[in-house]
Amino acid sequence: MDFNGINCCRTLGLNPYLGMSLVVVMKNALVTGANRGIGLELTKQLLDSGFNVHATFRTSKGGLEAINNPGLSIHKMDVRNKEQIKKVIDSIESIDLLINNAGVADGRWQSISEIDVEHALEVLNINSVSPVLVTQQALTKLTEGSKIVMMSSLMGSISDCRSGRSYAYRASKTALNMFSIAMKNELDTLGISLLIMHPGWVETDMGGPNAPLSTTESVRGIMERIEEQNLSMSGRYVEFDGSTIEW
Ligand SMILES: NC(=O)c1ccc[n+]([C@@H]2O[C@H](COP(=O)([O-])OP(=O)(O)OC[C@H]3O[C@@H](n4cnc5c(N)ncnc54)[C@H](OP(=O)(O)O)[C@@H]3O)[C@@H](O)[C@H]2O)c1
Numbered sequence: 001m002d003f004n005g006i007n008c009c010r011t012l013g014l015n016p017y018l019g020m021s022l023v024v025v026m027k028n029a030l031v032t033g034a035n036r037g038i039g040l041e042l043t044k045q046l047l048d049s050g051f052n053v054h055a056t057f058r059t060s061k062g063g064l065e066a067i068n069n070p071g072l073s074i075h076k077m078d079v080r081n082k083e084q085i086k087k088v089i090d091s092i093e094s095i096d097l098l099i100n101n102a103g104v105a106d107g108r109w110q111s112i113s114e115i116d117v118e119h120a121l122e123v124l125n126i127n128s129v130s131p132v133l134v135t136q137q138a139l140t141k142l143t144e145g146s147k148i149v150m151m152s153s154l155m156g157s158i159s160d161c162r163s164g165r166s167y168a169y170r171a172s173k174t175a176l177n178m179f180s181i182a183m184k185n186e187l188d189t190l191g192i193s194l195l196i197m198h199p200g201w202v203e204t205d206m207g208g209p210n211a212p213l214s215t216t217e218s219v220r221g222i223m224e225r226i227e228e229q230n231l232s233m234s235g236r237y238v239e240f241d242g243s244t245i246e247w
Pocket of ligand 1: 032033034035036037038039057058059060077078079080100101102103104126151152153154198199200201202203204205206207208211
């Protein structure tokens with residue numbers, strides 16, 4: 001049974017007329033920012049692994065439109081919009097896997113004097129606070145054994161911050177890491193594990209054309225990390241290949 005039994009049943013039932021029958025219960029994943037980049041590839045690989053995927057987009061369905069799979073549900077959802085989040089989550093019976101993937105880069109400011117504080121607050125809102133809002137709204141649908149992935153970045157590591165700059169993006173991922181760890185104890189008691197991921201430097205609109213990793217390779221690694229994840233590993237901060245990142 002591949003991917004931890006995801007492709008197959010959680011329940012085996014006996015039908016008195018047909019003999020042994022298999023009651024197949026598919027697992028549900030919710031992926032934010034799924035219309036392009038890493039989120040789109042996550043959606044594809046999760047579908048291939050047998051998940052039902054609730055893929056969300058902010059303005060345009062993008063690459064989701066080309067996917068022809070009955071396990072895919074597409075929802076409009078800006079991660080800052082509580083009403084939209086609530087509507088999507090209300091439509092899902094239960095969530096086995098929540099991937100808070102949506103994120104934005106900052107203004108690539110080169111000096112302190114260039115920092116646009118309004119833009120910086122927006123980056124913090126989308127990258128740090130909104131994943132908390134989505135998680136908070138999803139709590140009623142997450143159950144024992146569910147997994148939450150926070151798409152962080154190596155750039156959120158304080159000990160790795162040698163070159164400086166990328167001020168708001170770095171700060172937003174550091175704050176996301178702390179929000180995650182601060183939520184961990186409560187999630188532990190609910191049996192929900194938390195995975196804080198760095199996807200690698202990936203060739204997307206955000207990662208740019210010089211990135212060494214394709215979305216396929218990065219997401220293959222992320223899928224392995226999700227599969228092996230259990231409650232005892234909750235709160236780990238790792239790269240797509242499984243190596244640990246220093247805070
Ligand atoms: N690429 C890398 O090298 C790299 C490295 C480390 C971490 N990451 C992280 O990985 C995640 C995905 O990055 P990516 O490279 O795939 O970026 P990307 O190609 O720029 O895609 C970003 C996704 O986030 C969505 N998004 C942005 N703001 C949103 C909002 N307010 N509500 C809903 N969706 C929103 C975008 O939707 P729109 O199309 O509507 O803008 C898009 O779907 C991000 O959290 C990023 O920080 C990426």
